[in-house]
Amino acid sequence: MDDSAKLPVDALRSLVDMMSEPAALVAAEDWRILYANPPFARRMSASGDVANTTLLFAAALELDSTTVRMQLAELVEGKRMVARIETGASTHLAGAITAIRARRIDTSSGLVLAVVLESSASPQQDAAGRHSFDPLTGLSDRGFILEKLRTLLQSDQPVDGKCVVLFVDVDGFKQINDSFGHLVGDRVLCEVARRLASSVRARDHIARFGGDEFLVLLERVSDPSMIEPVVRRIQAAFDQPIALPHGEVTLGVSVGAAQADASGGSAEALIDAADRAMYTAKRVTA
Numbered sequence: 001m002d003d004s005a006k007l008p009v010d011a012l013r014s015l016v017d018m019m020s021e022p023a024a025l026v027a028a029e030d031w032r033i034l035y036a037n038p039p040f041a042r043r044m045s046a047s048g049d050v051a052n053t054t055l056l057f058a059a060a061l062e063l064d065s066t067t068v069r070m071q072l073a074e075l076v077e078g079k080r081m082v083a084r085i086e087t088g089a090s091t092h093l094a095g096a097i098t099a100i101r102a103r104r105i106d107t108s109s110g111l112v113l114a115v116v117l118e119s120s121a122s123p124q125q126d127a128a129g130r131h132s133f134d135p136l137t138g139l140s141d142r143g144f145i146l147e148k149l150r151t152l153l154q155s156d157q158p159v160d161g162k163c164v165v166l167f168v169d170v171d172g173f174k175q176i177n178d179s180f181g182h183l184v185g186d187r188v189l190c191e192v193a194r195r196l197a198s199s200v201r202a203r204d205h206i207a208r209f210g211g212d213e214f215l216v217l218l219e220r221v222s223d224p225s226m227i228e229p230v231v232r233r234i235q236a237a238f239d240q241p242i243a244l245p246h247g248e249v250t251l252g253v254s255v256g257a258a259q260a261d262a263s264g265g266s267a268e269a270l271i272d273a274a275d276r277a278m279y280t281a282k283r284v285t286a
Contacts, residue, residue, distance in 0.1 A: 009034065009109050014245070017190040018183070020135035021116050024056070028076045028104075028111040031056045038138030038193055040117065056115065063087060063100065075104040075113060134208040136186055137193035145207035145215050149267040152219065153260055162260040164227055166216040167274035168196065168234065169282065171252040173212035184244055188251070195237040200230060215271065224259060231255045254282040 009025065013035050016023045022040035024033050033054045057064040071085045082103045099118040104111065134141045140148070152163045170192055177185040189212065196206050196214060205217040216234070221227065234255055241248035256278025258270050 009107050009112070010243070011245075012105065012107065012112070012114065014187050016114065017187055018136075019116065020138075021118070023114065023116045026056050026113045026115050028113055033059060034112060038190065038197070039133070042138055060097065060117075063097070068100070072102060072113065075102055076111065078104070080104070137190055137208050139193050139197075139214070140205060140207040142207060142209050145205060145209070145217060146267050146271075148205055149217060149270065152217070153265070153267060153270070162221060164218040164221045164257055164259045165270050165274040166218065166227075166231065166234070167209075167256045167258075167271065167278040168214040168216060169254045169278055170212040170214075171254055171282070172249075173251065176249060176251075180244065180246060184246070187244065188242055188249070191242050192238075192251075192253075196234060199233040199237045209271075215274075221259060227257050227259070231257060252285075254278050254285065256281055 012025055016025060016035060016037045019037060020039065022037065022042075024036040024040045026032065027034055033056055057069075065087070068085050068087060071083050074080050075083055082101070084099055084101050086099050087097050097117050097119050101116040101118065103114045105114055133139065133144070149163065149165065170188075173185065173188065176188055189208070192212075192214065193206070193208065196216065200206065200216055200218070203219055205215075205219075207215045207217070209215045216230075218227070218230065235253060238251055238253055241250040256274045256276065258273035258277055260270055
């Protein structure tokens with residue numbers, strides 16, 4: 001196969017982004033993780049951040065076995081194109097990695113392996129429900145964030161600071177779907193999820209609330225002046241354009257904030273207040 005017929009790595013990244021399972025692209029020559037989708041990055045967070053300097057076997061110690069290495073080597077050597085490899089149970093990640101699926105792919109930048117993790121839910125995940133994550137972006141879903149917010153509203157103490165909800169809406173997203181189609185729109189939503197995750201603290205929570213709407217739940221905010229810098233970081237995360245197959249697009253976000261008060265109130269009421277604040281912000285900048 002000549003180089004012109006080989007897939008570009010960027011095209012593979014788009015496919016990996018569409019997967020709800022944890023998936024990554026791995027360089028065949030040195031097992032370096034070239035790209036990880038949000039579910040893969042989240043699963044690996046217990047053992048360190050996933051970056052292009054992270055090795056597959058360092059990020060997932062459960063995979064560092066003779067059996068796994070031998071079968072992956074067969075893919076690299078071209079003895080087979082695909083493999084499903086049974087693994088041992090995870091000891092430090094959320095849930096057990098029961099198997100991995102891997103595929104050999106020749107790209108214009110060299111040979112890569114597409115690796116997908118199969119896992120069973122941990123007891124904690126079973127208790128929280130089987131649908132805790134949005135399958136597209138890998139973020140928490142509406143049900144999880146509502147339950148988390150209800151728990152925080154019941155347990156928040158003034159000495160620790162109150163929780164804050166940020167309601168985030170992607171400006172101009174409908175035009176992306178209308179112009180380029182839903183597959184491109186899905187890729188944009190995955191990029192939005194990544195940029196939101198890079199803008200908040202590790203202990204905060206991000207959820208896809210629905211469509212192009214996201215919630216950011218900030219814990220223990222003792223001073224309301226702490227909210228505005230977070231909003232500015234989120235907005236600044238979208239200063240750079242998003243690369244798409246048809247070119248680049250630059251999108252903004254509208255953000256509304258609502259902080260819980262000592263009088264209590266429901267999770268739904270707090271989200272509704274943040275939603276109204278978001279529409280106020282959108283009108284101001286329109």
